[in-house]
Amino acid sequence: MKRQAEIDQIHPKLFATKRNKVVDSVKKNDLPRISMLSVEEALKSHVLSLDIDNCEAESDNAFIVADLGEIYRQHLRWQTHLPRIKPFYAVKCNTDPMLLKLLISLGTGFDCASKTEIQTILDMGVDPSNIIYSNPCKQESFIRFAAEHDVKMMTFDNADELYKIKRFFPNAQLVIRILTDDSKAIVKLSAKFGASLNNTGFLLQTARELGLNVIGVSFHVGSGCYDENAYVDAINRARFVFDQAAEFGFNFHLLNVGGGFSYSRKSDVITFEKIASVLGPAIDKYFSSDNICVIAEPGRYYAASAFTVATHIIARRIIHRDLDNEHVPSMDVIQNEVLAGDAHPAFMYYINDGLYGTFNCILFDHQIVTPKILMKGGKFLFGETLDEPKYNCFIWGPTCDSIDYITKNGRLPELLPGDWLYFEEMGAYTISAATKFNGFKRNKVIYTTTDPHVLAILYDALH
Ligand SMILES: Cc1ncc(COP(=O)(O)O)c(C=O)c1O
Numbered sequence: 001m002k003r004q005a006e007i008d009q010i011h012p013k014l015f016a017t018k019r020n021k022v023v024d025s026v027k028k029n030d031l032p033r034i035s036m037l038s039v040e041e042a043l044k045s046h047v048l049s050l051d052i053d054n055c056e057a058e059s060d061n062a063f064i065v066a067d068l069g070e071i072y073r074q075h076l077r078w079q080t081h082l083p084r085i086k087p088f089y090a091v092k093c094n095t096d097p098m099l100l101k102l103l104i105s106l107g108t109g110f111d112c113a114s115k116t117e118i119q120t121i122l123d124m125g126v127d128p129s130n131i132i133y134s135n136p137c138k139q140e141s142f143i144r145f146a147a148e149h150d151v152k153m154m155t156f157d158n159a160d161e162l163y164k165i166k167r168f169f170p171n172a173q174l175v176i177r178i179l180t181d182d183s184k185a186i187v188k189l190s191a192k193f194g195a196s197l198n199n200t201g202f203l204l205q206t207a208r209e210l211g212l213n214v215i216g217v218s219f220h221v222g223s224g225c226y227d228e229n230a231y232v233d234a235i236n237r238a239r240f241v242f243d244q245a246a247e248f249g250f251n252f253h254l255l256n257v258g259g260g261f262s263y264s265r266k267s268d269v270i271t272f273e274k275i276a277s278v279l280g281p282a283i284d285k286y287f288s289s290d291n292i293c294v295i296a297e298p299g300r301y302y303a304a305s306a307f308t309v310a311t312h313i314i315a316r317r318i319i320h321r322d323l324d325n326e327h328v329p330s331m332d333v334i335q336n337e338v339l340a341g342d343a344h345p346a347f348m349y350y351i352n353d354g355l356y357g358t359f360n361c362i363l364f365d366h367q368i369v370t371p372k373i374l375m376k377g378g379k380f381l382f383g384e385t386l387d388e389p390k391y392n393c394f395i396w397g398p399t400c401d402s403i404d405y406i407t408k409n410g411r412l413p414e415l416l417p418g419d420w421l422y423f424e425e426m427g428a429y430t431i432s433a434a435t436k437f438n439g440f441k442r443n444k445v446i447y448t449t450t451d452p453h454v455l456a457i458l459y460d461a462l463h
Contacts, residue, residue: 032098034447034455039067040382042448043310047375047420062311062353064431064443068102069451070306074263075106078301081276084283085294088132090259091117093299094307095432098447100124102454103302105461111259111297115142118151128152132256134218134297136161136177136193143168153254155218157195159206166210174214175256176203178241180234185222185260186366194219200241204248216254216293217241223300224366225260226270231279234258239286255287255294261301263425272301300428307427309358309443310374312420314398315350346391349415354397354404356437358430362406365429369406371395374420376413382422388413395421399438 035042042065050060078087088109091100095117101124103110109130112118121131133146133154138161146154147169154169156162157177165172179194195203207214217238221230234257242252257279262270283294353359361367373381390411397404415421434442449455 031101031458032445032447034068034098034449034458036450036452036455037448038450039065039308039448042067042446043308043374043382043422044380046446047310047380052418058441060312060352061441062309062351062357062443064358064426064445065308065310066096066098066427066445066447067306067308067450068098068447068454069449071099071102071302072106072449072451072454072457074302074305075103075108077272078298081273082280082296084280085257085296087302088130088134088256088295088297089302090134090297090299091121092432093428094303094430095120096303096307096427096445098445099303099306099427101461102458105457109295111299112151115139115145118142118146118149122149122151132175132295132297134175134177134256138164140164140168143172147172153215155256156203157193159203162203162206162210162212166212170212172213173254174207174212175216175218175254176200176214176241176245177218177220178234178237180219180221180237181230182220182222182225184225184227184230186224186226188222189220190222197237197240201244201248204241204245204250208248208250214245214250214252216252216256217245218254218256218258218297220258220297221260223260225262225275228270228275228278230260231257231275232282235279235282235286242287253292255283255292257283257294257296259297259299259301261296261298263301263304263428303427304425305427307425307430307445309353309423309426309430310420311351311353311423312375313349313415313417314352316415316417317348317350318346319348319394347393347412347414348396349393349410349412350396350398351406351421352398352440353443354399354406354440356397356399356401356404357434357440358426358443359397359406360433360435361426361428361430364433367429369423369426371406371410371412371421371423373412373415374422376415376419386413398440401438 052060088111089103090111092113104124104126110121111132111134113135128150131151133151136155136157152173154172155175155177177194179190179196182188182190219234221234238255245252262272264271355363390413393410393412394408395406395410
């Protein structure tokens with residue numbers, strides 16, 4: 001294990017805060033500290049650094065450990081299994097600046113959904129040709145902004161968008177987004193976006209009449225896709241539109257296979273490898289020409305597994321007593337009921353991150369999160385299963401709103417205020433949509449890398 005001092009020695013320029021300037025293509029910007037601790041060690045070292053009884057208010061907030069090494073491993077995995085497809089990371093998924101910097105250093109492109117996302121990526125020194133403005137329904141001033149900054153590639157799926165683009169950015173390179181079968185995805189997108197194959201002819205004809213330049217097809221099978229065949233079906237549809245476009249005199253050369261990719265390595269759910277094993281050959285079969293550039297817009301794939309949230313129990317109520325106003329049992333009775341596990345629930349825990357913060361993913365992204373015990377009674381338990389009775393519990397977020405809960409079906413050993421929980425795989429659609437409702441700050445991110453190459457990659461990008 002290398003501690004910060006050793007890391008500072010490896011790349012003194014990168015980590016010495018005063019000289020820590022981002023030059024070259026990346027905008028001037030201080031890099032935060034990056035340790036080489038394991039995620040477990042990084043969680044532990046932050047919690048141990050807190051003196052809960054005396055620390056400044058808010059320094060005991062929930063926090064996130066981001067493992068940049070995991071992002072790097074995901075990139076290598078992508079290159080191994082889908083070498084023909086250039087990833088354009090979907091910025092909306094997680095806008096963490098170090099995640100973006102690392103992906104820039106690794107040479108990915110970026111899928112942006114708005115003016116601010118485009119601005120963020122341009123400010124980090126990315127060439128406009130490495131950005132696709134992948135929102136089929138765009139605000140007019142945002143189209144003008146894209147034109148002013150030469151971000152040419154953009155998607156559309158309706159005729160009105162073509163008229164807007166004709167007005168504000170007639171030289172744009174357009175990509176027609178087609179409808180897919182999203183029935184095998186957790187987050188469905190097809191009700192909102194995508195031209196049906198009945199309509200693509202009309203849209204291509206309209207584009208032709210307006211003298212616009214349509215260069216290819218894009219699709220999205222839905223986020224959290226759990227059937228690899230959805231990609232094959234979408235590839236077939238894309239082939240149809242490529243052929244149709246040729247009849248209208250277009251020479252398509254871009255295929256964008258969107259997002260939806262699983263990040264999982266677990267055999268009981270769909271893996272990235274399973275998707276790649278059908279998607280790669282389908283692309284080679286239906287789009288064999290080398291002149292066709294294939295890109296994708298993975299979000300969850302890159303961000304999910306690298307981020308771990310740690311939060312502590314700020315308050316607790318033993319609910320059985322509270323629910324029964326008539327009968328107020330003695331503490332002994334309560335303890336016995338709780339130990340017998342027959343209270344419904346036994347405990348209500350209040351933690352310092354919730355639905356309005358990182359856990360908005362429960363609402364917006366249909367995620368199911370699993371609380372694990374990080375520290376109980378001063379003992380670190382990362383990755384351990386406690387041999388103690390488990391009780392039903394509610395886990396509430398910190399705001400005064402009763403929609404703000406993480407689970408009402410928890411089963412955990414008895415915990416006390418001051419104990420810590422952690423939640424893994426919390427990088428996708430979490431911090432990017434977190435609010436400050438009720439005055440709770442967004443979580444601080446602590447960076448580590450479990451792969452030493454990341455330091456060299458970031459260092460090289462700065463020089
Ligand atoms: C246009 C577009 N591209 C890419 C993505 C990223 O999808 P995922 O995170 O499933 O890879 C999304 C997600 O909503 C999207 O809307």
